[in-house]
Amino acid sequence: MGCAIKNPKEDPEKRSVFFQKRDQLKSKVNARGFSHGMPRTHGYSLKGKRYYRK
Secondary structure, three states, X not given: OOOOOOOOOOOHHHHHHHHHHHHHHHXXXXXXXXXXXXXXXXXXXXXXXXXXXX
């Protein structure tokens, strides 16, 4: 991606802060779009049996 045009008003410090925040958010969400820190409220169980979170 070396062919990007530089904006003369671009602030490199703000840009780096933006990318750091973006990467932090990406690390909290897995490939399916679910957050790693959220507990599961639904799941699969045998018919007639209740789902219990492990």
